[in-house]
Amino acid sequence: MKRNTFLKQLPKHIIIWIFLLFTFFPVVWTISASFRAGGGLVGQKLIPDNPTLSHYERLGEIGFLTWIKNSLGVSISTAILTVFFISLAAYAFSRFNFWGKKYSLITLFILQMFPAIMGMVAIYLLLYHIGRYVPFLGLNTLSGLVMVYLGGGVPYNIWLMKGFLDSIPDSLEESALIDGATRFQAYYKIILPLSTPILAVVAITTFISTYSEFLLASIVLKDPAKYTFAVGLRNFVAGMYDVRWGDFAAASILGALPIVILFLALQNLIVSGLTRGAVKE
Amino acid sequence: MNLTKNMFLYLYAGIIGVIGIFFSYILGNIAGDIWGLLFFLVSFLFVVFIIHPKTYPWRYIVPAFTLMLIFMIYPIVYTIQIAYTNYGTGHILTKEQVIEQLEKETFLPENPKNYSYAVYEDDKGNIKLLFKDEEGNIYDIVNKKMTVVEKGEFPLEFEHYKILPQEKKFTKIGNFQNLKIPLEEDIFLQLSDINHFATFRQRYKYIPQEDAIYDFLNNEKLISQKGFFVRPNGEEVIPGFVEYVGWENFLRLFKDERVSKSFLRVFSWTFIWAAVTTLLNFAVGLLLALLMNDKNLKFKGIYRTLLIIPWAIPAFISLLVWVGLLNTEVGVVNRILSSIIGVKIPWFLDTTWARVALFLVNLWLGYPYAMTVCLGALQSIPEELYEAAKVDGASNFHQFKSITLPLLLTAIGPLIVGTFSFNFNNFNVIYLLTGGKPPMSDISTVAGTTDILISYTYKLAFEGGRGQDYGLAATISIIVFIIIAALSIFNFWISGTFEREVKYE
Numbered sequence: 001m002k003r004n005t006f007l008k009q010l011p012k013h014i015i016i017w018i019f020l021l022f023t024f025f026p027v028v029w030t031i032s033a034s035f036r037a038g039g040g041l042v043g044q045k046l047i048p049d050n051p052t053l054s055h056y057e058r059l060g061e062i063g064f065l066t067w068i069k070n071s072l073g074v075s076i077s078t079a080i081l082t083v084f085f086i087s088l089a090a091y092a093f094s095r096f097n098f099w100g101k102k103y104s105l106i107t108l109f110i111l112q113m114f115p116a117i118m119g120m121v122a123i124y125l126l127l128y129h130i131g132r133y134v135p136f137l138g139l140n141t142l143s144g145l146v147m148v149y150l151g152g153g154v155p156y157n158i159w160l161m162k163g164f165l166d167s168i169p170d171s172l173e174e175s176a177l178i179d180g181a182t183r184f185q186a187y188y189k190i191i192l193p194l195s196t197p198i199l200a201v202v203a204i205t206t207f208i209s210t211y212s213e214f215l216l217a218s219i220v221l222k223d224p225a226k227y228t229f230a231v232g233l234r235n236f237v238a239g240m241y242d243v244r245w246g247d248f249a250a251a252s253i254l255g256a257l258p259i260v261i262l263f264l265a266l267q268n269l270i271v272s273g274l275t276r277g278a279v280k281e
Numbered sequence: 282m283n284l285t286k287n288m289f290l291y292l293y294a295g296i297i298g299v300i301g302i303f304f305s306y307i308l309g310n311i312a313g314d315i316w317g318l319l320f321f322l323v324s325f326l327f328v329v330f331i332i333h334p335k336t337y338p339w340r341y342i343v344p345a346f347t348l349m350l351i352f353m354i355y356p357i358v359y360t361i362q363i364a365y366t367n368y369g370t371g372h373i374l375t376k377e378q379v380i381e382q383l384e385k386e387t388f389l390p391e392n393p394k395n396y397s398y399a400v401y402e403d404d405k406g407n408i409k410l411l412f413k414d415e416e417g418n419i420y421d422i423v424n425k426k427m428t429v430v431e432k433g434e435f436p437l438e439f440e441h442y443k444i445l446p447q448e449k450k451f452t453k454i455g456n457f458q459n460l461k462i463p464l465e466e467d468i469f470l471q472l473s474d475i476n477h478f479a480t481f482r483q484r485y486k487y488i489p490q491e492d493a494i495y496d497f498l499n500n501e502k503l504i505s506q507k508g509f510f511v512r513p514n515g516e517e518v519i520p521g522f523v524e525y526v527g528w529e530n531f532l533r534l535f536k537d538e539r540v541s542k543s544f545l546r547v548f549s550w551t552f553i554w555a556a557v558t559t560l561l562n563f564a565v566g567l568l569l570a571l572l573m574n575d576k577n578l579k580f581k582g583i584y585r586t587l588l589i590i591p592w593a594i595p596a597f598i599s600l601l602v603w604v605g606l607l608n609t610e611v612g613v614v615n616r617i618l619s620s621i622i623g624v625k626i627p628w629f630l631d632t633t634w635a636r637v638a639l640f641l642v643n644l645w646l647g648y649p650y651a652m653t654v655c656l657g658a659l660q661s662i663p664e665e666l667y668e669a670a671k672v673d674g675a676s677n678f679h680q681f682k683s684i685t686l687p688l689l690l691t692a693i694g695p696l697i698v699g700t701f702s703f704n705f706n707n708f709n710v711i712y713l714l715t716g717g718k719p720p721m722s723d724i725s726t727v728a729g730t731t732d733i734l735i736s737y738t739y740k741l742a743f744e745g746g747r748g749q750d751y752g753l754a755a756t757i758s759i760i761v762f763i764i765i766a767a768l769s770i771f772n773f774w775i776s777g778t779f780e781r782e783v784k785y786e
Contacts, residue, residue, distance in 0.1 A: 009578060029613050126352075212596055214713065263593035
């Protein structure tokens with residue numbers, strides 16, 4: 001009986017296996033390239049002849065550590081600041097009725113449709129001008145880049161977090177307010193701890209999307225010492241696949257690994273955040 | 282307690298106020314005083330909101346909104362503004378700056394007065410010049426006037442300055458090369474040769490009433506036209522300036538042959554690209570979701586985790602890897618293909634194959650998302666519906682057609698439209714995989730045959746072979762804005778999301 005169902009399911013397994021092959025094709029070849037002696041694309045075999053760690057050992061020389069340091073700096077600060085600003089704003093939108101609420105919400109709703117990259121020309125010119133007065137927020141600075149990411153994420157994340165906060169009953173806060181807590185105390189002593197899951201979703205999705213962002217970073221950052229991983233890796237390998245394939249593969253694997261692990265470990269949390277609306281109600 | 286609380290409040294309001302004033306100034310400088318003023322008013326409103334007890338909730342919102350105003354809304358507004366200008370290489374400065382720069386230019390008139398000069402220095406190293414004309418009058422310059430101070434030879438000492446000997450004089454000459462000593466009536470004393478200063482005249486003068494510049498060297502009037510000052514013979518004076526050009530950029534997209542041909546191709550390919558890749562991804566995603574939506578399927582959890590991996594890897598890394606794998610000469614894909622069927626596919630050299638490569642790679646990147654949302658939607662379809670259908674004797678295919686598909690499409694329809702919008706603007710895939718290549722062979726343009734609007738915009742603004750064209754780039758951005766907005770409105774309309782979210786959330 002059991003054998004029978006497996007046989008019946010065999011076609012399904014075969015189709016899935018074909019897609020698994022497709023999925024793992026680039027992954028496997030990259031891993032193999034990273035352990036292969038010699039740098040180029042030419043004559044690569046799936047199982048390298050003389051496996052070596054030399055590509056990994058050279059990562060420091062090609063600037064990999066600088067890129068990762070910059071990327072982590074930008075992504076972590078963007079994630080933390082986003083959570084800080086967004087949780088405050090989302091709380092107000094979820095809990096109060098006030099002048100301008102409706103129109104603010106509509107504005108946010110419309111704005112969340114526009115990716116920040118459509119204003120890239122203006123962002124470039126804006127940072128150029130800001131930099132003439134405040135050098136640390138200008139072009140070619142990581143903090144300027146963080147500001148751009150922060151501003152661009154506001155509308156979507158406010159809606160995302162507001163949706164979650166709305167599901168926390170008012171009664172919890174009300175009892176605290178009766179006991180003499182101020183509004184702000186009610187916010188950070190009651191609402192914030194209860195909303196940890198959504199804070200985590202916002203922080204992690206912001207972290208991952210910032211880490212993976214290429215376009216704005218490549219516009220803002222010009223100095224190789226400031227490159228994030230995306231910009232650095234691309235400029236390192238573009239047009240140089242013939243000689244840098246091995247080093248590139250090693251950098252790719254180490255650079256992708258933390259994100260892949262984070263994503264897979266928290267996949268349910270992240271997927272629910274990213275596909276909001278799909279399975280609603 | 283109350284006092285510290287109030288202090289915090291005022292400190293907070295003060296910080297927002299300072300940021301507001303600062304950015305009003307910057308925005309005013311970049312985009313014009315109107316925008317500066319507008320931003321100032323908004324930040325003033327924010328400060329009032331913070332302090333006034335009745336608008337208490339705004340205290341929570343202002344920081345996020347300030348960031349959003351500066352780094353998101355403002356760039357959108359500014360993009361719209363740039364689209365109506367000729368901003369770009371050759372037109373970077375404002376008109377005022379160009380006039381200022383031109384008015385600094387001088388020329389040597391036909392009968393200049395020549396002066397020899399002597400250099401004096403005091404103990405602190407300050408330098409002073411005295412001038413001598415052909416009659417032997419020695420002049421000092423006071424308040425733009427040449428005043429006679431001596432006759433005959435240069436004195437050895439003047440006030441507290443001492444004359445420099447001839448050989449030391451020439452070591453200082455570097456300081457005088459660009460020196461323009463203004464005199465009255467737009468005349469300047471400038472070094473004409475190593476031993477002489479001469480009276481130079483200011484070359485250009487702006488006439489505000491006529492919005493023209495007069496050139497005293499050629500005695501001609503330069504009129505301001507299309508971002509340049511133009512001589513009567515049609516020659517344009519470099520540099521040009523930023524100027525409003527009305528709808529010209531929009532017209533160029535359709536009427537100017539050099540732009541319109543490539544734009545229309547890019548435009549239609551963008552739609553084809555977004556539609557095909559979205560449908561392909563969802564078709565594959567749905568197929569996999571249907572296979573996995575089976576409680577009895579073995580290894581279901583493992584399969585799901587493994588199939589989701591392309592989603593977990595940052596896209597730019599996967600894209601760069603694919604570029605290597607698809608390399609025409611030595612890439613792994615072509616080596617495998619040539620050993621099996623003996624063909625090497627020119628992935629990035631031929632338009633059709635480059636497009637196939639884009640669809641394939643974006644399928645790899647995108648099917649996990651499609652699969653996940655399809656799976657979620659499938660699982661939310663109530664089991665009872667199928668049981669009822671079975672009781673009524675419906676076939677598997679019939680169940681799929683009448684229950685699964687309609688319910689699935691209502692659930693994921695808006696997400697398909699959303700994915701379409703996403704791919705419409707999927708800069709990373711295009712730029713990192715093909716870079717828009719191969720180039721359009723029959724037109725001279727920065728656009729390649731696989732460029733989509735957003736990557737075309739990027740190239741125009743940041744990579745133009747013949748310089749940057751911010752104006753045109755911004756114009757294309759606006760067209761993208763409009764399409765995306767239309768799609769989103771359509772999306773709300775079919776899903777009713779907007780009403781639901783604003784009303785009930």
